Amino acid sequence: MLDILKTGLRAALKKIVNSSGIDEALIKELAKDIQRALLQSDVNVKLVFEITKNLEQRSLNENPPPGLSRKDHIVKILYEELSKLLGIEQTQFSFQPGKLNRVLMLGIQGSGKTTITAKLSKFLSKQGYRVAVIGADTYRPGALTQLKTMCEKANVEVYGEENNKDSPQIVKNGLKHFESSTLDVILIDTAGRHKEEKDLLEEMTRISKVAQPDLVLLVIDGTIGQQCYNQAEAFHKIVPVGGIIITKLDSSAKGGGALAAAAATGSQIMYIGTGERIDDLEKFSSTRFVGRLLGMGDIQALLDMAKRLENEGDEERLKRISHGKMNMEDFYFQIEEATRAGGLRSIMENMPGFSGMIKEDQLEQQEERMQKWRFIIQSMTKGEKADPDLLNASRIKRIARGSGWSEHDVKELLKAYKNSKDMMKASKGRQMQGLLRKMGLG
Numbered sequence: 001m002l003d004i005l006k007t008g009l010r011a012a013l014k015k016i017v018n019s020s021g022i023d024e025a026l027i028k029e030l031a032k033d034i035q036r037a038l039l040q041s042d043v044n045v046k047l048v049f050e051i052t053k054n055l056e057q058r059s060l061n062e063n064p065p066p067g068l069s070r071k072d073h074i075v076k077i078l079y080e081e082l083s084k085l086l087g088i089e090q091t092q093f094s095f096q097p098g099k100l101n102r103v104l105m106l107g108i109q110g111s112g113k114t115t116i117t118a119k120l121s122k123f124l125s126k127q128g129y130r131v132a133v134i135g136a137d138t139y140r141p142g143a144l145t146q147l148k149t150m151c152e153k154a155n156v157e158v159y160g161e162e163n164n165k166d167s168p169q170i171v172k173n174g175l176k177h178f179e180s181s182t183l184d185v186i187l188i189d190t191a192g193r194h195k196e197e198k199d200l201l202e203e204m205t206r207i208s209k210v211a212q213p214d215l216v217l218l219v220i221d222g223t224i225g226q227q228c229y230n231q232a233e234a235f236h237k238i239v240p241v242g243g244i245i246i247t248k249l250d251s252s253a254k255g256g257g258a259l260a261a262a263a264a265t266g267s268q269i270m271y272i273g274t275g276e277r278i279d280d281l282e283k284f285s286s287t288r289f290v291g292r293l294l295g296m297g298d299i300q301a302l303l304d305m306a307k308r309l310e311n312e313g314d315e316e317r318l319k320r321i322s323h324g325k326m327n328m329e330d331f332y333f334q335i336e337e338a339t340r341a342g343g344l345r346s347i348m349e350n351m352p353g354f355s356g357m358i359k360e361d362q363l364e365q366q367e368e369r370m371q372k373w374r375f376i377i378q379s380m381t382k383g384e385k386a387d388p389d390l391l392n393a394s395r396i397k398r399i400a401r402g403s404g405w406s407e408h409d410v411k412e413l414l415k416a417y418k419n420s421k422d423m424m425k426a427s428k429g430r431q432m433q434g435l436l437r438k439m440g441l442g
Helices: 003-018 024-040 045-061 070-085 113-126 143-152 167-178 198-211 222-238 255-264 286-293 299-312 315-322 328-340 343-350 360-378 382-386 393-403 407-426 430-440
Strands: 101-107 131-136 157-159 185-190 215-221 243-247 268-273 281-283
Touching: 003 024, 003 070, 003 286, 024 045, 024 070, 045 070, 070 286, 101 113, 101 198, 113 131, 113 143, 113 185, 113 215, 113 243, 113 268, 113 281, 131 143, 131 167, 143 157, 157 167, 167 185, 167 198, 185 198, 198 222, 215 222, 215 255, 222 243, 222 255, 243 255, 255 268, 328 360, 328 382, 328 407, 360 393, 360 407, 393 407
Parallel strands: 101 185, 101 215, 131 157, 131 185, 215 243, 243 268
Antiparallel strands: 268 281
């Protein structure tokens, strides 16, 4: 996704991370590298200069908060400025329980709107919503057939009338057809139109009056770049757009421009299409998106975990962990936290610098090991947990018998514990402190 932007930003960030010291020349070089990466991704020139000017000035003039190095603070500033580019995170729209939520899908021709409608039906179904679709695109040959074929994969019913060209009437009939169903959401697919096509825009107004939507979603092709702004603005004047879905970001060099332009309209970017498969749709979060661009994974999930560590872990424990003096109880605490945060898969995907580096089968094997380790640690005495150096051959044998796992598994746990402890010690606590203090936490 957005490979040019991703590569450029990560290369720029690497210079800061790998530098032995931060000076004015390095900060100016970083700003120029970021500038180049954004311009190559078709982001508006004015926005690019605004971001890089803020980045440079803040990096030179701001003092890092206590517990955060200057290097980490610059990464934080870069993250904040890029998030600002994609719009301030707004309250996520949520469907009202106990009523039928109507969603009107709009877009220009060729934006991938019918495909996105099917993808969204699958996405919402997986979230537990009961979904149905009305196919009201009467202009494009085969649109209804395509919609039905795709929605079959999501096990979602589609209402449509092959020989009827009156779109508002189809919507009216479709709503009547589903009125006795126990549905949560109805998606209404409409014909693609252009901001200059007045007849189609007028039809869109009539469809909206019939549908009385709770949410209007505008689907925009990410490959058109900065033109997204004009398209979104034109549609918004006709029907109030509640959210935007940007498609084709998997291969678009102009994706950065599309995202920035859509955010600039003030309409919330709600979903992004990231590939061809029906499952290639995800909820948009500027926090998560910027994190992935920078190779920092899902920053928000990581921050949530860090908050839990701060709220639930006592200061003494956090101090021990961050200074590489943890005991086995602390290691167990970390395993428990990883499980609560969605398992090792989630943590490794979210961990700055680790995103995408660990193979699927390796993750599964490691998660299995962690499950074993929990049982093994539970079989230790309080004294052994406090001081794992006590674990000699006879104690290892006893723990293996008590936990139901092999002596090899016990030794593997001890090795992982020692490696983790050594890593914390070698980094003088920066690994864990970065986790807890990154983005100014604590």
